[in-house]
Amino acid sequence: MSDISELYQEVILDHNKSPRNFRKLEDANRKADGYNPLCGDQITVYLKMEDGVIKEVAFQGSGCAISKASASMMTASVKGKTEIEAEQMFDEVHKMLTGELNPKAGLEKMGKLAALSGVCNFPARVKCASLSWHTLRAALKGEQGLASTE
């Protein structure tokens, strides 16, 4: 059995209270909207790409603590990364959230994002945590329309 504090770690509560890069990016050249129909979480991810590198990233939206903190942490961790690196991070995060990551070696690699590892014990919340990453991916691909966790 997992305790509630495993999900709502200090880092997450902090990112929820004061989300980083929580604004509209005026000079964004990529953008995508994400929506989680189950709980109504809504997010817009803005990217400023230069030569395949994420120069700037920001987000706006409303949602639960998990989705907000995850989005905030996502922006902090992909800034300065290349498109390919960000894609790789998406895969790793996805594995972590679904509990497929090696708990030792794998988690260490995740750095600060490891704070979200508790989510895998709360299946109902996995989509909240992955929404911003799905939306990031949609923005990277320049997809039009709504990214969804479904």
Next chain:
Amino acid sequence: MKAVHEIPVRDAWKTDRAAYDVTKIREDFPILKRKVHGKPLVYLDNAATTQKPMLVVDTLHAYYTAENSNVHRGIHFLSEQATTAYEGARAKAKGFLDASDTREIVFVRGTTEAINLVAQSYGRAFIKQGDEIIISAMEHHSNIVPWQILCEQVGAMLRVIPINHDGELLMNEFERLLNEKTKFVSVAHVSNALGTVNPVKEIVQMSHRLGVPVLLDGAQAAPHMKVDVQELDCDFYAFSGHKVYGPTGIGILYGKARLLEAMPPYQGGGDMISLVTFEKTHYNELPYKFEAGTPHIAGVIGLGAAIDYVNAIGMAGISAHERELLAYATGELSPIAGLRIIGTAREKAGVLSFVLEGVHPHDIGTVVDREGVAIRAGHHCAMPVMQRFGVPATARVSFGLYNTKEEVDGLVKAIHKVIQVFG
């Protein structure tokens, strides 16, 4: 601090309450003894679905172990027995709704299918381009989308009765919306998101003055109050068995015989015909015209048992008990700092929706779940209601006949835990 929202407890309810033995009732629901996350289960998500008493579970078991057979088709013993039980459940449903005739009771999958049936069968036959259909701002998606689909198909317009800040229908606006173009009115008897009990009798009377038929979505009313379709004089009434302590996948559509007779079938197949040739098919009589294919026989029989169970306890006592719980919970939750109750209508039943400042309902749901308290967090399939109140979602507590004040205390404790985590 905002005033405590008061729900009066009338003397008559107290009398009904006196004989109500909730401890004994809980014995009928073994699932209530379960623990979740190591804590005793406090099940407060009854508006989503209710738990099933042993009478229902045993009835299903007995049906499958001793009676299983198809209905209306066999000349053999088992089929006759199954048919008798199936039609017996129809008679029970007729009694439950105080309908005048079993021909007016159609078995469907649930409220959703009942509304779709009426929209597609009645709607496509009698609603035309330029006509208007009235629903309300507090409808469940299942009483919005079928009408939108119909409107697209026939070129009709959807009109919406607005609500005030307490979550009550603006009846003067309804009066304004009603006109000679109005061809149908479909509203919730009780709102699943707000708990509001709507003045449905008045709505029926006003609509009938213009000859407009009315469907009442009774999904959240049938579990909590005595429904008398003849007294209400509604043309259609829909509810789901699983919200009234019965199995999932079975529900009731009540329709006035005169209307059902005039309506074309909803689906074609076996059982709904009397004679088939390739030139012409003659449809079966009511209610079979609307029951194509092998029905959910076990579900129907299980629903019959659920109705027996509710009757044995008595709807008056259930209503009184739940009223008291709702009043108690409202009184206990209102003073919590930062907590806002969404839906403060004068007449409410079964449901208490709320938001906590600075905490998303989904997070409330997860934290209280770890305390063993099951509530719903989300938009409750009523996104327009959420928009009306300017919230993305609410946390919703909903009561059933087995809930107790101690469970409400458990909920309050769990909410304090939420505040502690997010404080």
